[in-house]
Amino acid sequence: MEEFQVKRTIKRLEISIQTPIAKTGNGAVAGGKVNNLMLIGTTKGEKGKEGKKYVVKGLRGWLNHAMMALAKEMGVEVCHTSEKTESQKGEPLLPEGFHAAGKCLENGEECIKHRLMGSFGKQSKLKFEPVVITSKACKGKEDEEVQQMHIATEVRNALAFHTKKAIQDFGERYFAGTFTLRIEFRTKLEAEELGFLLKSLLYAPEIGLGAAVNNGAGKMKILKVALQEVVRERTFDQKGRVVERERVRNLWKEMQEGLKAWPKKVSA
Numbered sequence: 001m002e003e004f005q006v007k008r009t010i011k012r013l014e015i016s017i018q019t020p021i022a023k024t025g026n027g028a029v030a031g032g033k034v035n036n037l038m039l040i041g042t043t044k045g046e047k048g049k050e051g052k053k054y055v056v057k058g059l060r061g062w063l064n065h066a067m068m069a070l071a072k073e074m075g076v077e078v079c080h081t082s083e084k085t086e087s088q089k090g091e092p093l094l095p096e097g098f099h100a101a102g103k104c105l106e107n108g109e110e111c112i113k114h115r116l117m118g119s120f121g122k123q124s125k126l127k128f129e130p131v132v133i134t135s136k137a138c139k140g141k142e143d144e145e146v147q148q149m150h151i152a153t154e155v156r157n158a159l160a161f162h163t164k165k166a167i168q169d170f171g172e173r174y175f176a177g178t179f180t181l182r183i184e185f186r187t188k189l190e191a192e193e194l195g196f197l198l199k200s201l202l203y204a205p206e207i208g209l210g211a212a213v214n215n216g217a218g219k220m221k222i223l224k225v226a227l228q229e230v231v232r233e234r235t236f237d238q239k240g241r242v243v244e245r246e247r248v249r250n251l252w253k254e255m256q257e258g259l260k261a262w263p264k265k266v267s268a
């Protein structure tokens with residue numbers, strides 16, 4: 001039995017998400033669309049098969065938009081993702097019910113979203129762990145952090161109007177299946193902050209992720225959310241290798257209390 005040298009206790013949300021199809025949007029116009037899969041290398045899989053590893057991008061932005069939509073639904077003013085209030089021509093950019101990102105902090109009335117997500121002026125309380133995925137059967141044994149999903153490319157043709165003549169061919173990469181997202185809390189969350197975060201997650205399936213959302217892609221179903229207390233300990237073994245131990249406890253009661261705390265009940 002090792003004696004552990006360092007120890008840290010954190011809280012996090014572990015979220016299980018299923019998507020029938022989510023597209024990356026790496027279409028015909030390079031740089032013209034949001035790319036939600038970022039290639040970060042290859043991994044040696046079973047039978048020596050090489051698999052590409054990707055980071056799923058856009059998850060933080062997805063939650064950001066869910067928070068905005070939920071707050072609007074509940075009549076609560078929160079930060080918009082934009083810091084600009086008007087365009088260069090002086091046209092207003094902010095929809096009703098929102099203030100520019102970080103404006104609430106300047107005014108000394110920090111909104112619930114800013115308390116969680118921060119802005120340039122203040123760090124977020126939430127740290128999103130990168131979701132690294134690889135194609136099924138390509139998961140390397142040494143790569144515990146990599147999740148297996150179905151990843152493929154749909155080849156599409158853009159046809160000239162009223163003809164069968166292809167004017168451009170392009171591939172759109174997509175992924176499908178179930179993955180786990182972990183959001184670590186950098187500092188303690190107040191009950192109402194936790195409640196707003198949990199309810200935003202419940203709201204998030206209403207909002208698609210990534211490209212081709214209008215064509216039915218990017219559907220995200222949240223299967224399960226667990227609030228966890230994690231105790232992480234590390235030490236060295238006799239060869240100097242780092243040995244890590246993680247103990248996890250689910251905090252269902254605290255989750256319930258959070259859900260009750262936001263939005264605050266206004267007494268009649």
Ligand SMILES: [Zn+2]
Nearest residue numbers: 079104111114
């Ligand atoms: Zn705000």
